[in-house]
Amino acid sequence: MARFLVLVAAFAVSPAAVAAQPSPDPYAASLAYAQCLRAHGVPHPLPDAKGDFSLTPAQEARLRAVPMKARRAAEDACFKYLKGLNLKPLSAKALAAARAVVADDGRCIALHGYLVGRPVAKNLARGRAFFGFDRAFRARPGTSRSAAKLAAVTHACEQQVDMAKRLDKIIAADRDTGRAQL
Numbered sequence: 001m002a003r004f005l006v007l008v009a010a011f012a013v014s015p016a017a018v019a020a021q022p023s024p025d026p027y028a029a030s031l032a033y034a035q036c037l038r039a040h041g042v043p044h045p046l047p048d049a050k051g052d053f054s055l056t057p058a059q060e061a062r063l064r065a066v067p068m069k070a071r072r073a074a075e076d077a078c079f080k081y082l083k084g085l086n087l088k089p090l091s092a093k094a095l096a097a098a099r100a101v102v103a104d105d106g107r108c109i110a111l112h113g114y115l116v117g118r119p120v121a122k123n124l125a126r127g128r129a130f131f132g133f134d135r136a137f138r139a140r141p142g143t144s145r146s147a148a149k150l151a152a153v154t155h156a157c158e159q160q161v162d163m164a165k166r167l168d169k170i171i172a173a174d175r176d177t178g179r180a181q182l
Helices: 026-039 055-064 069-084 092-111 147-160 165-174
Strands: 004-008 119-123 128-133
Touching: 026 069, 069 165, 092 119, 092 128, 092 147, 092 165, 128 165
Parallel strands: none
Antiparallel strands: 004 128, 119 128
């Protein structure tokens, strides 16, 4: 399975705002969205303080365990909470900057004995973006094939290259949210 990080920039909603209009506040909108998905049986993670979602491989596996039809129905029912946010697709410049961040992460992972694919950054539907690689990691001969070891390496490398913070800055600057500059 390809290791990747999906960030949904700037969406959340407080419980009080659930019945109200979509919130322009990223945390409030994202929180309402996540809570709505959970109410529909989708074990979606809660957002960070900025309203971003970063999915771990374990969280991704739990989401994939929910049948696609049920996930789509939940997303369709809950997307209304995100409509107050700027969810425009990332520009070519932002995607190129994001690929450079993913490449830094890949170089770190490669130093630990794993082969990585080409860095990928692409827009997804509904304001989401995919950041990762075009193929699954493979252990070089003599490198542990343990999923736990690979998870530890990928987490350590994401921390070392400050991946989430750098991607958040790129997204914020591109969407002109006032949170960062490219």
